[in-house]
Amino acid sequence: MFSFTRKQEIFDVSGIKIGGQPGEYPTVLIAGLFFIVEPDFNKAKKNLKTMFDVSKKTGNPAIPDFFIRKEEYIDRILDFIQKTLPKNQPFSIDIIEPQIKTKMLKKLDEKKLLSRTIYNSIHIGITDEEKKALKRYTPDTAIIVAFNPKDGSPDGKIEVLENGAHMTDKGLLDIAKEVGIKKILIDTAALAPGENSGAAIAAIPVIKEEYGLPVGCAIHNVVEKSKWLSKHGIQAKKIVDIASNINIPLFGGDYIIFGPIENTEYVFPTIAWQDILISEYTENYFGIKPIKNHPRRKLI
Amino acid sequence: MEDNDDYNGYYPWDGDFTVCSPTGCIAVVLLQIDNYTPPDCVAIYGPLRTENIGIEKIIANVISNPHIRYLILCGDDIRGHRSGSSLIALHKYGIDKQNKIVNAPGAIPYIENLESKAIKRFQNQIKIINLIGVKDKNTIDDVIQRYSKKHPPSFGKPYIAIKIKPQTSVDIEDKRALHSKIVVNYMGKIEKRRGM
Numbered sequence: 001m002f003s004f005t006r007k008q009e010i011f012d013v014s015g016i017k018i019g020g021q022p023g024e025y026p027t028v029l030i031a032g033l034f035f036i037v038e039p040d041f042n043k044a045k046k047n048l049k050t051m052f053d054v055s056k057k058t059g060n061p062a063i064p065d066f067f068i069r070k071e072e073y074i075d076r077i078l079d080f081i082q083k084t085l086p087k088n089q090p091f092s093i094d095i096i097e098p099q100i101k102t103k104m105l106k107k108l109d110e111k112k113l114l115s116r117t118i119y120n121s122i123h124i125g126i127t128d129e130e131k132k133a134l135k136r137y138t139p140d141t142a143i144i145v146a147f148n149p150k151d152g153s154p155d156g157k158i159e160v161l162e163n164g165a166h167m168t169d170k171g172l173l174d175i176a177k178e179v180g181i182k183k184i185l186i187d188t189a190a191l192a193p194g195e196n197s198g199a200a201i202a203a204i205p206v207i208k209e210e211y212g213l214p215v216g217c218a219i220h221n222v223v224e225k226s227k228w229l230s231k232h233g234i235q236a237k238k239i240v241d242i243a244s245n246i247n248i249p250l251f252g253g254d255y256i257i258f259g260p261i262e263n264t265e266y267v268f269p270t271i272a273w274q275d276i277l278i279s280e281y282t283e284n285y286f287g288i289k290p291i292k293n294h295p296r297r298k299l300i
Numbered sequence: 301m302e303d304n305d306d307y308n309g310y311y312p313w314d315g316d317f318t319v320c321s322p323t324g325c326i327a328v329v330l331l332q333i334d335n336y337t338p339p340d341c342v343a344i345y346g347p348l349r350t351e352n353i354g355i356e357k358i359i360a361n362v363i364s365n366p367h368i369r370y371l372i373l374c375g376d377d378i379r380g381h382r383s384g385s386s387l388i389a390l391h392k393y394g395i396d397k398q399n400k401i402v403n404a405p406g407a408i409p410y411i412e413n414l415e416s417k418a419i420k421r422f423q424n425q426i427k428i429i430n431l432i433g434v435k436d437k438n439t440i441d442d443v444i445q446r447y448s449k450k451h452p453p454s455f456g457k458p459y460i461a462i463k464i465k466p467q468t469s470v471d472i473e474d475k476r477a478l479h480s481k482i483v484v485n486y487m488g489k490i491e492k493r494r495g496m
Contacts, residue, residue: 002484005491069379096380096407125408149352150412154479167398167410194314195353206479209490225349227316252490285487 001278002205002252003286006212011183013141014090014116016061017291018185019214019254023282026060026294027249027271028216030092030118031261034067041080044261048084051264058272059293062264065092065120065257071100074107082111092118092143098125102133109137121145121187122176124160124167134179142181144172146203147189152196154203157188158210173211185255188217197222204251216255219244224259242266246274272299310365312460313357317346325369325452326444327362327426331384333375333435341448343368349378351386351406356413358387359422360462366425366455370447374431374440382406384432391428394419418461425455 003021010019018028031051033044048064055062064085066077081091093108095101108114119134119142134142146157148165159165161173168175176184186207190200200217207215223229223241230237242263248256249271258267272295279296282288290296311319324343330336331348338345343365348354362368377384386404390411393402401409411419429447434440478484483493 002488002490005489098407123408124410125406147408148412149356149408149410154481158481167400167412191353192315202478205484205490206481209482209492225316281488286489 001250001281003282003288004205004209004212004252006209008208008212009214011141011185011214013063013118013183014088016063016090018061021282021286021288022249022252023275023279023286023288023290024294025254025291026058026275027253028061028063028255029055029267029271030063030065030216030255030257031264031267032065032067032094032257032259033261035069035073035077039073039076039080041076041084044080045084047261047264051261051268052086054264054268057298058268059295059298060268060271060275062268063090063092063118064261065094065118067094068100068104069096071103074100074104078107078111078113081113088116090116090118090141092120094120098127098130102129105133105137105139108139114139117141118143118185119181122172122181123147124149124164124172126168126172126175131175131179134181138180140181141183141185142176143185143187144176145187145189146172146207147191152189152191153199154188154206157199157203158207161186161207161211184213186211186213186215187257188215190217190219190221192225193222193227201247201251204248204253208252214254216248216253216257218257218259219247220257220259238263238266242270245271249274249278276300310458311344311361312364313360313462315346315357315361317344317361319344322365323367324448325367325450326447327358327368327371328440328444329358329371329373329384329387331373331375331377331432336375336435336437336440339441339444342444348373348383348387349381351381351383351401351404351409352411353413354383355387355390355401355409356411356462359390359414359418363418363421363425363459363461366458369425369427369452369455370429371426372429372431372440372443372447374434376435377432380407388428388430388432390419391423391426394423414461418459421459421461425459 117139119139121143123145148156148160162171188200188203276296279290326342328338328345382405386406389404
Protein backbone atom coordinates (compact mmCIF):
# COMPACT_ATOMS: atom_id res chain seq x y z
CA MET A 1 0.00 0.00 0.00
CA PHE A 2 1.41 3.28 -1.10
CA SER A 3 1.23 7.01 -0.84
CA PHE A 4 2.67 9.35 -3.45
CA THR A 5 4.98 12.30 -2.92
CA ARG A 6 3.76 14.08 -6.03
CA LYS A 7 0.44 15.90 -5.78
CA GLN A 8 -2.26 13.72 -7.26
CA GLU A 9 -4.90 15.23 -9.53
CA ILE A 10 -8.53 14.58 -8.69
CA PHE A 11 -10.86 15.01 -11.65
CA ASP A 12 -14.58 15.52 -11.47
CA VAL A 13 -15.94 13.55 -14.43
CA SER A 14 -19.56 14.63 -14.61
CA GLY A 15 -20.03 14.15 -10.88
CA ILE A 16 -17.69 11.22 -10.33
CA LYS A 17 -14.37 11.90 -8.60
CA ILE A 18 -11.38 10.01 -9.90
CA GLY A 19 -7.74 10.16 -8.82
CA GLY A 20 -6.02 11.26 -5.62
CA GLN A 21 -3.95 9.40 -3.07
CA PRO A 22 -4.67 5.70 -2.44
CA GLY A 23 -7.41 5.38 0.16
CA GLU A 24 -8.90 8.79 -0.51
CA TYR A 25 -11.55 8.10 -3.16
CA PRO A 26 -13.21 4.77 -3.92
CA THR A 27 -11.89 2.94 -6.96
CA VAL A 28 -14.00 3.81 -10.01
CA LEU A 29 -15.31 0.73 -11.80
CA ILE A 30 -15.81 0.82 -15.56
CA ALA A 31 -18.00 -1.96 -16.97
CA GLY A 32 -18.10 -3.11 -20.57
CA LEU A 33 -21.28 -3.37 -22.61
CA PHE A 34 -20.00 -5.14 -25.68
CA PHE A 35 -23.09 -5.90 -27.81
CA ILE A 36 -21.25 -8.67 -29.62
CA VAL A 37 -24.16 -9.36 -31.95
CA GLU A 38 -27.12 -6.92 -32.17
CA PRO A 39 -27.48 -4.55 -29.20
CA ASP A 40 -29.82 -6.12 -26.63
CA PHE A 41 -31.05 -3.01 -24.82
CA ASN A 42 -33.40 -4.85 -22.46
CA LYS A 43 -30.55 -6.90 -21.12
CA ALA A 44 -28.31 -3.82 -20.99
CA LYS A 45 -30.95 -1.91 -19.00
CA LYS A 46 -31.24 -4.73 -16.49
CA ASN A 47 -27.47 -5.01 -16.12
CA LEU A 48 -27.11 -1.25 -15.66
CA LYS A 49 -29.74 -1.23 -12.93
CA THR A 50 -27.94 -4.03 -11.11
CA MET A 51 -24.68 -2.12 -11.41
CA PHE A 52 -26.01 1.21 -10.18
CA ASP A 53 -27.74 -0.54 -7.25
CA VAL A 54 -24.59 -2.31 -6.10
CA SER A 55 -22.56 0.86 -6.72
CA LYS A 56 -24.84 2.71 -4.28
CA LYS A 57 -24.33 -0.01 -1.70
CA THR A 58 -20.51 -0.14 -1.82
CA GLY A 59 -19.78 3.47 -2.76
CA ASN A 60 -17.62 2.56 -5.75
CA PRO A 61 -18.68 4.79 -8.64
CA ALA A 62 -19.82 2.91 -11.75
CA ILE A 63 -19.25 3.98 -15.34
CA PRO A 64 -20.60 2.00 -18.29
CA ASP A 65 -18.28 1.59 -21.28
CA PHE A 66 -20.12 1.17 -24.57
CA PHE A 67 -18.15 -0.79 -27.12
CA ILE A 68 -19.35 0.23 -30.58
CA ARG A 69 -18.45 -2.12 -33.42
CA LYS A 70 -20.54 -0.76 -36.27
CA GLU A 71 -21.47 2.70 -37.45
CA GLU A 72 -25.14 1.76 -37.70
CA TYR A 73 -25.24 1.18 -33.93
CA ILE A 74 -24.17 4.74 -33.04
CA ASP A 75 -27.61 6.39 -33.04
CA ARG A 76 -29.31 3.53 -31.27
CA ILE A 77 -26.70 3.37 -28.54
CA LEU A 78 -26.68 7.14 -28.00
CA ASP A 79 -30.48 7.17 -27.81
CA PHE A 80 -30.28 4.41 -25.24
CA ILE A 81 -27.69 6.39 -23.24
CA GLN A 82 -29.89 9.51 -23.26
CA LYS A 83 -33.06 7.66 -22.27
CA THR A 84 -31.68 5.12 -19.81
CA LEU A 85 -28.71 6.51 -17.92
CA PRO A 86 -29.32 8.76 -14.91
CA LYS A 87 -29.02 12.49 -15.65
CA ASN A 88 -25.36 13.59 -15.91
CA GLN A 89 -24.12 10.01 -15.48
CA PRO A 90 -20.75 9.80 -17.27
CA PHE A 91 -20.14 6.99 -19.73
CA SER A 92 -17.26 5.80 -21.80
CA ILE A 93 -17.24 5.13 -25.54
CA ASP A 94 -14.88 2.47 -26.81
CA ILE A 95 -14.36 2.26 -30.57
CA ILE A 96 -11.46 0.70 -32.46
CA GLU A 97 -12.00 1.97 -36.02
CA PRO A 98 -10.84 5.60 -36.49
CA GLN A 99 -13.59 6.39 -39.04
CA ILE A 100 -16.32 5.34 -36.61
CA LYS A 101 -14.58 7.30 -33.83
CA THR A 102 -14.77 10.55 -35.82
CA LYS A 103 -18.43 10.02 -36.70
CA MET A 104 -19.23 9.27 -33.09
CA LEU A 105 -17.60 12.49 -31.89
CA LYS A 106 -19.82 14.55 -34.19
CA LYS A 107 -22.92 12.74 -32.93
CA LEU A 108 -21.90 13.22 -29.30
CA ASP A 109 -21.57 16.93 -29.98
CA GLU A 110 -24.98 17.12 -31.68
CA LYS A 111 -26.58 15.40 -28.72
CA LYS A 112 -24.67 17.58 -26.23
CA LEU A 113 -23.11 14.56 -24.57
CA LEU A 114 -19.42 15.46 -24.80
CA SER A 115 -19.18 16.68 -21.20
CA ARG A 116 -20.35 13.26 -19.99
CA THR A 117 -18.14 11.28 -22.36
CA ILE A 118 -14.92 9.48 -21.54
CA TYR A 119 -13.22 9.01 -24.90
CA ASN A 120 -11.75 5.52 -24.95
CA SER A 121 -9.15 5.98 -26.29
CA ILE A 122 -6.20 7.96 -27.62
CA HIS A 123 -3.28 5.70 -28.56
CA ILE A 124 -0.36 5.53 -31.01
CA GLY A 125 -2.74 4.60 -33.85
CA ILE A 126 -4.36 8.06 -33.73
CA THR A 127 -4.97 9.45 -37.23
CA ASP A 128 -4.93 13.07 -38.45
CA GLU A 129 -8.70 12.90 -39.07
CA GLU A 130 -9.23 11.71 -35.53
CA LYS A 131 -7.13 14.60 -34.16
CA LYS A 132 -9.13 17.08 -36.25
CA ALA A 133 -12.41 15.61 -35.02
CA LEU A 134 -11.19 15.70 -31.42
CA LYS A 135 -10.22 19.36 -31.78
CA ARG A 136 -13.62 20.21 -33.16
CA TYR A 137 -15.74 18.02 -30.90
CA THR A 138 -13.74 17.73 -27.71
CA PRO A 139 -14.78 15.40 -24.91
CA ASP A 140 -13.90 16.64 -21.42
CA THR A 141 -12.22 13.37 -20.52
CA ALA A 142 -10.14 10.85 -22.44
CA ILE A 143 -8.25 7.69 -21.67
CA ILE A 144 -4.73 7.52 -23.09
CA VAL A 145 -3.59 3.96 -23.63
CA ALA A 146 0.16 3.73 -23.06
CA PHE A 147 0.64 0.83 -25.44
CA ASN A 148 4.13 0.53 -26.88
CA PRO A 149 4.46 -2.47 -29.21
CA LYS A 150 8.26 -2.44 -28.92
CA ASP A 151 8.62 -2.06 -25.19
CA GLY A 152 5.89 -3.24 -22.84
CA SER A 153 7.82 -2.19 -19.70
CA PRO A 154 6.90 0.86 -17.58
CA ASP A 155 9.71 2.73 -19.39
CA GLY A 156 8.20 1.86 -22.76
CA LYS A 157 4.80 3.06 -21.59
CA ILE A 158 6.30 6.35 -20.41
CA GLU A 159 8.10 6.68 -23.75
CA VAL A 160 4.83 6.70 -25.75
CA LEU A 161 3.33 9.19 -23.31
CA GLU A 162 6.39 11.44 -23.54
CA ASN A 163 7.44 11.29 -27.20
CA GLY A 164 5.33 8.72 -29.05
CA ALA A 165 8.29 6.32 -29.33
CA HIS A 166 8.72 7.49 -32.99
CA MET A 167 5.25 6.12 -33.91
CA THR A 168 3.52 9.48 -33.44
CA ASP A 169 5.10 12.87 -34.11
CA LYS A 170 4.86 13.81 -30.43
CA GLY A 171 3.99 12.25 -27.11
CA LEU A 172 0.43 11.09 -26.47
CA LEU A 173 0.12 13.47 -23.51
CA ASP A 174 0.94 16.44 -25.74
CA ILE A 175 -1.46 15.23 -28.42
CA ALA A 176 -4.27 14.93 -25.88
CA LYS A 177 -3.55 18.39 -24.49
CA GLU A 178 -3.30 19.93 -27.97
CA VAL A 179 -6.72 18.68 -29.01
CA GLY A 180 -8.09 20.15 -25.79
CA ILE A 181 -8.69 17.21 -23.46
CA LYS A 182 -8.92 18.64 -19.95
CA LYS A 183 -9.08 15.43 -17.92
CA ILE A 184 -6.61 12.76 -18.91
CA LEU A 185 -6.78 9.25 -17.53
CA ILE A 186 -3.85 6.94 -18.21
CA ASP A 187 -4.40 3.28 -19.08
CA THR A 188 -1.22 1.25 -18.58
CA ALA A 189 -2.14 -1.17 -21.41
CA ALA A 190 -2.37 -4.71 -20.06
CA LEU A 191 -0.89 -7.10 -22.61
CA ALA A 192 -1.35 -10.82 -23.21
CA PRO A 193 0.24 -13.43 -20.93
CA GLY A 194 3.90 -13.79 -21.90
CA GLU A 195 4.10 -10.18 -23.12
CA ASN A 196 5.24 -8.60 -19.85
CA SER A 197 1.65 -8.51 -18.64
CA GLY A 198 2.73 -7.66 -15.07
CA ALA A 199 4.21 -4.38 -16.30
CA ALA A 200 0.69 -2.94 -16.57
CA ILE A 201 0.47 -3.21 -12.78
CA ALA A 202 4.07 -2.17 -12.01
CA ALA A 203 3.62 0.91 -14.22
CA ILE A 204 0.72 2.24 -12.11
CA PRO A 205 2.79 3.75 -9.24
CA VAL A 206 5.55 4.78 -11.64
CA ILE A 207 3.17 6.78 -13.86
CA LYS A 208 1.22 8.22 -10.92
CA GLU A 209 4.41 9.52 -9.33
CA GLU A 210 5.66 10.79 -12.70
CA TYR A 211 2.55 12.74 -13.76
CA GLY A 212 0.12 12.79 -10.84
CA LEU A 213 -2.68 11.76 -13.19
CA PRO A 214 -5.34 9.11 -12.51
CA VAL A 215 -4.15 5.70 -13.68
CA GLY A 216 -5.84 2.34 -14.25
CA CYS A 217 -6.06 -0.48 -16.75
CA ALA A 218 -8.02 -3.50 -17.93
CA ILE A 219 -5.97 -6.18 -16.22
CA HIS A 220 -8.80 -8.70 -16.71
CA ASN A 221 -7.80 -8.80 -20.41
CA VAL A 222 -4.72 -10.78 -19.41
CA VAL A 223 -6.92 -13.40 -17.76
CA GLU A 224 -9.24 -13.51 -20.74
CA LYS A 225 -6.32 -14.34 -23.03
CA SER A 226 -4.84 -17.01 -20.78
CA LYS A 227 -4.85 -20.37 -22.52
CA TRP A 228 -3.77 -22.53 -19.58
CA LEU A 229 -6.41 -21.00 -17.34
CA SER A 230 -9.15 -21.98 -19.75
CA LYS A 231 -8.27 -25.60 -19.08
CA HIS A 232 -9.29 -25.15 -15.42
CA GLY A 233 -12.90 -24.48 -16.30
CA ILE A 234 -15.18 -21.48 -16.65
CA GLN A 235 -15.71 -21.02 -12.91
CA ALA A 236 -11.99 -20.90 -12.08
CA LYS A 237 -11.32 -18.50 -14.92
CA LYS A 238 -14.14 -16.21 -13.83
CA ILE A 239 -12.87 -16.10 -10.24
CA VAL A 240 -9.34 -15.29 -11.40
CA ASP A 241 -10.73 -12.66 -13.79
CA ILE A 242 -12.53 -10.89 -10.94
CA ALA A 243 -9.72 -11.33 -8.42
CA SER A 244 -7.11 -9.96 -10.84
CA ASN A 245 -8.69 -6.52 -10.45
CA ILE A 246 -7.51 -6.12 -6.84
CA ASN A 247 -3.98 -5.54 -8.16
CA ILE A 248 -4.96 -2.14 -9.52
CA PRO A 249 -5.99 -0.36 -6.29
CA LEU A 250 -3.29 -2.24 -4.38
CA PHE A 251 -0.65 -0.61 -6.59
CA GLY A 252 -2.27 2.80 -6.25
CA GLY A 253 -4.57 2.76 -9.29
CA ASP A 254 -7.71 4.86 -9.46
CA TYR A 255 -9.96 3.04 -11.89
CA ILE A 256 -10.55 -0.44 -13.25
CA ILE A 257 -11.91 -1.40 -16.64
CA PHE A 258 -13.21 -4.74 -15.41
CA GLY A 259 -14.73 -6.30 -18.52
CA PRO A 260 -18.26 -7.61 -18.96
CA ILE A 261 -20.94 -5.78 -16.96
CA GLU A 262 -22.33 -9.22 -16.11
CA ASN A 263 -19.48 -9.53 -13.54
CA THR A 264 -20.76 -6.49 -11.61
CA GLU A 265 -22.15 -8.39 -8.64
CA TYR A 266 -18.76 -9.98 -7.94
CA VAL A 267 -16.40 -7.16 -8.90
CA PHE A 268 -17.97 -4.42 -6.75
CA PRO A 269 -17.79 -6.26 -3.40
CA THR A 270 -14.28 -7.51 -4.22
CA ILE A 271 -13.00 -4.00 -4.89
CA ALA A 272 -14.93 -2.48 -1.99
CA TRP A 273 -13.20 -4.99 0.26
CA GLN A 274 -9.82 -4.08 -1.23
CA ASP A 275 -10.52 -0.33 -0.89
CA ILE A 276 -11.35 -0.83 2.80
CA LEU A 277 -8.12 -2.75 3.36
CA ILE A 278 -6.08 0.00 1.69
CA SER A 279 -7.90 2.82 3.45
CA GLU A 280 -7.34 1.31 6.90
CA TYR A 281 -3.60 1.41 6.34
CA THR A 282 -3.30 4.69 4.44
CA GLU A 283 -5.36 6.59 7.00
CA ASN A 284 -3.48 5.12 9.93
CA TYR A 285 -0.05 5.71 8.51
CA PHE A 286 -0.33 8.51 5.95
CA GLY A 287 -3.36 10.29 7.39
CA ILE A 288 -5.35 9.96 4.18
CA LYS A 289 -9.00 10.36 5.13
CA PRO A 290 -11.47 8.44 2.97
CA ILE A 291 -14.38 10.50 1.64
CA LYS A 292 -17.90 10.02 2.99
CA ASN A 293 -18.90 7.66 0.18
CA HIS A 294 -15.84 5.45 0.51
CA PRO A 295 -16.67 1.74 1.12
CA ARG A 296 -14.94 1.99 4.48
CA ARG A 297 -17.38 4.68 5.58
CA LYS A 298 -20.44 3.08 3.99
CA LEU A 299 -19.97 -0.58 4.85
CA ILE A 300 -18.21 -0.69 8.22
CA MET B 301 -0.20 -32.69 -32.16
CA GLU B 302 1.74 -30.89 -29.49
CA ASP B 303 1.46 -27.71 -27.62
CA ASN B 304 4.14 -25.14 -28.26
CA ASP B 305 7.15 -26.58 -26.46
CA ASP B 306 10.05 -25.41 -28.59
CA TYR B 307 9.47 -28.10 -31.17
CA ASN B 308 12.65 -29.00 -33.09
CA GLY B 309 14.08 -25.66 -32.01
CA TYR B 310 11.48 -23.94 -34.18
CA TYR B 311 8.96 -21.34 -33.04
CA PRO B 312 11.02 -19.08 -30.75
CA TRP B 313 8.12 -16.84 -29.71
CA ASP B 314 5.77 -18.63 -27.37
CA GLY B 315 2.06 -18.08 -27.68
CA ASP B 316 -1.36 -19.51 -28.40
CA PHE B 317 -0.57 -21.93 -31.23
CA THR B 318 -0.49 -25.66 -31.87
CA VAL B 319 2.35 -27.47 -33.56
CA CYS B 320 1.54 -30.44 -35.85
CA SER B 321 3.87 -31.81 -38.55
CA PRO B 322 7.45 -30.44 -38.32
CA THR B 323 7.92 -30.85 -42.08
CA GLY B 324 4.45 -29.58 -43.02
CA CYS B 325 4.50 -26.79 -45.60
CA ILE B 326 1.44 -24.92 -44.32
CA ALA B 327 0.73 -22.55 -41.44
CA VAL B 328 -2.91 -21.78 -40.79
CA VAL B 329 -3.94 -18.48 -39.23
CA LEU B 330 -7.36 -18.59 -37.65
CA LEU B 331 -9.18 -15.27 -37.57
CA GLN B 332 -12.74 -15.26 -36.24
CA ILE B 333 -13.79 -18.84 -36.80
CA ASP B 334 -15.46 -21.22 -34.35
CA ASN B 335 -14.93 -24.93 -33.92
CA TYR B 336 -12.43 -25.44 -36.67
CA THR B 337 -9.26 -27.48 -36.27
CA PRO B 338 -6.94 -27.80 -39.26
CA PRO B 339 -5.77 -31.32 -40.23
CA ASP B 340 -2.55 -32.79 -38.80
CA CYS B 341 -0.62 -32.36 -42.05
CA VAL B 342 -0.15 -28.62 -41.41
CA ALA B 343 2.99 -27.44 -39.63
CA ILE B 344 1.37 -25.06 -37.18
CA TYR B 345 -1.91 -23.26 -36.58
CA GLY B 346 -3.29 -20.70 -34.17
CA PRO B 347 -5.37 -17.57 -33.83
CA LEU B 348 -4.31 -14.05 -34.81
CA ARG B 349 -5.77 -11.22 -32.76
CA THR B 350 -3.68 -8.07 -32.90
CA GLU B 351 -2.32 -6.22 -35.91
CA ASN B 352 1.06 -5.56 -34.24
CA ILE B 353 2.52 -8.07 -31.78
CA GLY B 354 0.22 -10.81 -33.11
CA ILE B 355 1.57 -10.38 -36.64
CA GLU B 356 5.16 -10.21 -35.37
CA LYS B 357 4.73 -13.52 -33.58
CA ILE B 358 3.42 -15.20 -36.70
CA ILE B 359 6.31 -13.95 -38.81
CA ALA B 360 8.96 -14.90 -36.26
CA ASN B 361 7.56 -18.37 -35.82
CA VAL B 362 6.77 -19.11 -39.44
CA ILE B 363 10.23 -18.16 -40.76
CA SER B 364 11.88 -20.23 -38.03
CA ASN B 365 10.65 -23.34 -39.86
CA PRO B 366 11.92 -23.36 -43.46
CA HIS B 367 9.52 -26.14 -44.41
CA ILE B 368 6.60 -23.73 -44.14
CA ARG B 369 5.96 -22.18 -47.56
CA TYR B 370 2.25 -21.37 -47.43
CA LEU B 371 0.25 -19.37 -44.94
CA ILE B 372 -3.50 -19.76 -45.11
CA LEU B 373 -5.66 -17.08 -43.49
CA CYS B 374 -9.25 -18.10 -42.83
CA GLY B 375 -12.31 -16.89 -40.91
CA ASP B 376 -13.71 -13.39 -40.62
CA ASP B 377 -11.27 -10.56 -40.13
CA ILE B 378 -11.46 -8.83 -36.75
CA ARG B 379 -13.32 -5.52 -36.87
CA GLY B 380 -11.17 -2.52 -36.09
CA HIS B 381 -7.96 -4.51 -35.71
CA ARG B 382 -8.24 -5.97 -39.25
CA SER B 383 -5.30 -8.19 -38.30
CA GLY B 384 -5.69 -10.58 -41.24
CA SER B 385 -5.80 -7.83 -43.87
CA SER B 386 -2.89 -6.07 -42.12
CA LEU B 387 -0.81 -9.27 -42.36
CA ILE B 388 -1.55 -9.45 -46.09
CA ALA B 389 -0.58 -5.78 -46.46
CA LEU B 390 2.71 -6.44 -44.69
CA HIS B 391 3.49 -9.33 -47.02
CA LYS B 392 2.66 -7.20 -50.06
CA TYR B 393 4.03 -3.79 -49.15
CA GLY B 394 6.29 -4.12 -46.08
CA ILE B 395 6.73 -1.30 -43.56
CA ASP B 396 7.50 2.42 -43.83
CA LYS B 397 10.18 4.45 -42.02
CA GLN B 398 8.06 4.65 -38.87
CA ASN B 399 7.69 0.86 -38.89
CA LYS B 400 4.03 1.14 -39.87
CA ILE B 401 2.69 -1.52 -42.22
CA VAL B 402 2.08 0.20 -45.56
CA ASN B 403 -1.62 0.30 -46.54
CA ALA B 404 -2.66 -1.69 -43.48
CA PRO B 405 -6.28 -1.14 -42.49
CA GLY B 406 -5.77 -2.02 -38.80
CA ALA B 407 -5.85 0.51 -35.96
CA ILE B 408 -2.23 0.13 -34.67
CA PRO B 409 -0.31 -1.73 -37.39
CA TYR B 410 3.28 -1.30 -36.21
CA ILE B 411 6.12 -3.83 -36.51
CA GLU B 412 8.55 -2.91 -33.76
CA ASN B 413 10.27 -6.11 -32.75
CA LEU B 414 11.50 -7.53 -36.06
CA GLU B 415 14.32 -6.42 -38.33
CA SER B 416 13.56 -5.64 -41.97
CA LYS B 417 15.57 -8.74 -42.91
CA ALA B 418 13.03 -10.90 -41.12
CA ILE B 419 10.18 -9.26 -42.99
CA LYS B 420 11.98 -9.77 -46.33
CA ARG B 421 12.54 -13.39 -45.43
CA PHE B 422 8.83 -13.76 -44.68
CA GLN B 423 7.93 -12.18 -48.01
CA ASN B 424 10.28 -14.48 -49.90
CA GLN B 425 9.65 -17.71 -48.01
CA ILE B 426 5.89 -17.54 -47.78
CA LYS B 427 3.03 -17.43 -50.26
CA ILE B 428 -0.16 -16.22 -48.65
CA ILE B 429 -3.44 -17.95 -49.42
CA ASN B 430 -6.16 -15.47 -48.63
CA LEU B 431 -9.29 -17.19 -47.37
CA ILE B 432 -10.48 -14.25 -45.26
CA GLY B 433 -14.26 -14.52 -45.02
CA VAL B 434 -14.23 -18.30 -45.55
CA LYS B 435 -15.45 -20.27 -42.54
CA ASP B 436 -16.64 -23.49 -44.16
CA LYS B 437 -14.54 -26.37 -42.78
CA ASN B 438 -14.65 -28.46 -45.97
CA THR B 439 -13.59 -25.58 -48.20
CA ILE B 440 -10.62 -24.77 -45.96
CA ASP B 441 -9.65 -28.44 -45.68
CA ASP B 442 -9.75 -28.79 -49.49
CA VAL B 443 -7.38 -25.83 -49.90
CA ILE B 444 -5.04 -27.24 -47.25
CA GLN B 445 -4.97 -30.63 -48.98
CA ARG B 446 -4.33 -29.03 -52.37
CA TYR B 447 -1.34 -27.01 -51.17
CA SER B 448 -0.04 -29.82 -49.01
CA LYS B 449 0.28 -32.06 -52.08
CA LYS B 450 2.56 -29.55 -53.80
CA HIS B 451 5.49 -30.61 -51.56
CA PRO B 452 7.51 -27.42 -52.10
CA PRO B 453 11.23 -27.55 -51.21
CA SER B 454 12.47 -26.29 -47.87
CA PHE B 455 13.56 -22.64 -47.89
CA GLY B 456 16.95 -23.56 -46.40
CA LYS B 457 18.12 -22.74 -42.91
CA PRO B 458 15.77 -21.70 -40.10
CA TYR B 459 15.68 -17.94 -39.51
CA ILE B 460 15.59 -17.01 -35.86
CA ALA B 461 14.24 -13.47 -35.84
CA ILE B 462 13.86 -12.94 -32.14
CA LYS B 463 15.60 -14.01 -29.01
CA ILE B 464 13.79 -13.74 -25.75
CA LYS B 465 15.38 -10.87 -23.86
CA PRO B 466 16.89 -11.44 -20.41
CA GLN B 467 14.44 -10.34 -17.75
CA THR B 468 16.83 -8.30 -15.60
CA SER B 469 17.33 -4.91 -17.15
CA VAL B 470 18.31 -2.70 -14.22
CA ASP B 471 20.53 -3.06 -11.20
CA ILE B 472 18.94 -1.39 -8.21
CA GLU B 473 20.48 -1.67 -4.79
CA ASP B 474 17.47 -1.19 -2.53
CA LYS B 475 15.44 -4.35 -2.20
CA ARG B 476 11.98 -2.77 -2.00
CA ALA B 477 12.36 -1.16 -5.41
CA LEU B 478 9.61 -1.58 -7.97
CA HIS B 479 11.23 0.39 -10.73
CA SER B 480 14.33 2.49 -11.36
CA LYS B 481 12.26 5.70 -11.52
CA ILE B 482 10.79 5.48 -8.01
CA VAL B 483 11.82 4.72 -4.45
CA VAL B 484 9.45 3.13 -1.94
CA ASN B 485 10.27 3.64 1.73
CA TYR B 486 9.76 0.95 4.34
CA MET B 487 6.18 2.05 5.03
CA GLY B 488 5.11 2.46 1.41
CA LYS B 489 5.77 6.12 0.65
CA ILE B 490 6.71 6.54 -3.00
CA GLU B 491 8.99 9.24 -4.29
CA LYS B 492 10.94 9.85 -7.45
CA ARG B 493 14.44 8.37 -7.34
CA ARG B 494 17.18 11.01 -7.28
CA GLY B 495 18.64 11.75 -10.67
CA MET B 496 15.70 10.24 -12.57
